[in-house]
Amino acid sequence: MRRNMGVYADLRERLIAGYGDLSPQLQKAARYMLDHPDDVALKSMRSLARAADIQPSAIVRLMKTIGLESYQDFRLGYQNRLRDLPASYAGRAWQLQHRSAGEDHSEDALLGEIARQETDNLLRSFGPEARRAMRSACEYLEQARRVFVVGRRGAWPAAFQFAYACRLFRDDVTLLEGVAGTFGDELRGLGRKDVVLAVGFAPYTSETVKVTEFAAAQGAAIIAVTDSDVAPIAVQAAVTIVIADGSPSFFQSFTAAVSVLQALVALLVARGGEGALQQIASAEEQLAVFDTYWQDAGIKRNSRS
Amino acid sequence: MRRNMGVYADLRERLIAGYGDLSPQLQKAARYMLDHPDDVALKSMRSLARAADIQPSAIVRLMKTIGLESYQDFRLGYQNRLRDLPASYAGRAWQLQHRSAGEDHSEDALLGEIARQETDNLLRSFGPEARRAMRSACEYLEQARRVFVVGRRGAWPAAFQFAYACRLFRDDVTLLEGVAGTFGDELRGLGRKDVVLAVGFAPYTSETVKVTEFAAAQGAAIIAVTDSDVAPIAVQAAVTIVIADGSPSFFQSFTAAVSVLQALVALLVARGGEGALQQIASAEEQLAVFDTYWQDAGIKRNSRS
DNA sequence: AGTTTAATGAAACATTTGTTGTGAAAATAG
DNA sequence: CTATTTTCACAACAAATGTTTCATTAAACT
Incomplete structure (x- = not known):
């Protein structure tokens, strides 16, 4: 063994x-x-x-x-x-709470519990209601004149991820970054035909809440990605995608949020068809021009011994 | 599964x-x-x-x-x-269980496939080898004089998430942001006692690769969070945490990376014990001072449409 | 430049694979 | 006992396997 x-x-x-x-x-x-x-x-x-x-x-x-x-x-x-191997890993994940053998138990148990919770969050967040909401969100996003994405603090990674991926195949997506206190400036000109995608979990940052309030006042459609149908950023939303964020630690989990937003992008691309794919191809070419990616100069092949 | x-x-x-x-x-x-x-x-x-x-x-x-x-x-x-890897059987069955009756089938199938892949990635990324690596990474992180976190483009959300959470309970964590072309400046003074945590997946950004090369040259310990033991950012790493990033779309998935880094933070906090918790508490107080979070002034009860 | 060396793809090799037939043996029934 | 069915070993098959060979391409060297 x-x-x-x-x-x-x-x-x-x-x-x-x-x-x-x-x-x-x-x-x-x-x-x-x-x-x-x-x-x-x-x-x-x-x-x-x-x-x-x-x-x-x-x-x-x-x-x-x-x-x-x-x-x-x-x-x-x-x-x-x-x-x-102890058993099938899948089986192991399931029974990890009960069983244990060797090594430090408490830490492995914590990791096991996290893994369990995370998969759980994922499955919940891809449930039927969320899927319907995602499809609905897609339609808003497709017809939007411009798309603004906002997410602060913990929600920032998810918002960034979404905007980053979207910009590979459309150029009308703006991520509200707010460098040097300029937050909100990017929203100038927000109007009825625009869509604001807001990501946020309790405790909700006041900035994000303000953005949704402003968006609602301007008549823009809001897509809320949050933890509850009655979250402050969801109350005025056209579409609310509810994400599970349970975690054994006291820090909430943004894993499912990232995943769902990734999936949303995939949906958009799937709907976009050939056009979207071409956009992505040209984006890649452009990145090559900027020498963004590391060229495999053959992981230094040492002089043969 | x-x-x-x-x-x-x-x-x-x-x-x-x-x-x-x-x-x-x-x-x-x-x-x-x-x-x-x-x-x-x-x-x-x-x-x-x-x-x-x-x-x-x-x-x-x-x-x-x-x-x-x-x-x-x-x-x-x-x-x-x-x-x-829970096989296609599992995926099919899962889809059958969770399909929302009627509606567009192809899109739902895509979402189902995504959900399946994601849970799959999670389970793989929390496998025995990865767990061992995570524990090992913890030790390096604990003993580090300073911790530098780097992740570009797609890996940025994961890197940010980690640094953000870490800063809640320790102040010696630096995220390499590189605003306005200053990338790398933050690394000045990098030395033997420091730890660089690099996140990156194929195609690897040249910036991240360069950082690891520099770090190795300076004698700093590298923790690589990537997709392979032989990724360019892993070859000189002290610890390599291998993450599964499979995806039905051609974007790779960063979900598991985010999750694992979250778990890493949880581990650190668990080890840090009471001290870490107090740090977090005071961080929260500080945030309240800045009025970061939205205060529930009684959820505006709009007439629900 | 030209020559040597290493690396690669594709075909060819002998086995081994999963599966199907066939006829002898065994079991069962009348 | 014979007649009939079931069970089984063994040979036969095409397809797939692990491995080798060889011509062609790319790289390195002088």
């Missing part, structure tokens, strides 16, 4: 240690195997290659370069790991 | 239920499979037959007598039990 874990860890270690010296294709292979250990154990070499988008031969070559006789040996290590 | 366990349990149930009426050879087969579920998942049919000392054909016949099309279906159920 311990021994098997050791074999697996050793194999993994070999992949990581040698990674830098591998050829691009072999890196791709190694990387997929590191990221999907279960696939190694359960799939065949060929279907693994298919999943990793490489040639079967690349796997064999990888095995030899990290000093193994055959792929089968390698897979055996991964299979044994799976055998010794 | 619930459903997934259900598939396995169902198959097992079929074997047991039909057991009495089976022919001796088929009983032998069924018995072996009941006693060695792992073998079913990992071995081939032929080697399973060899291990059980029966003919391969007996297995096929057993499948048909318990009402299955093929052995491969059967094995799939067993494999999914072992897998971290």
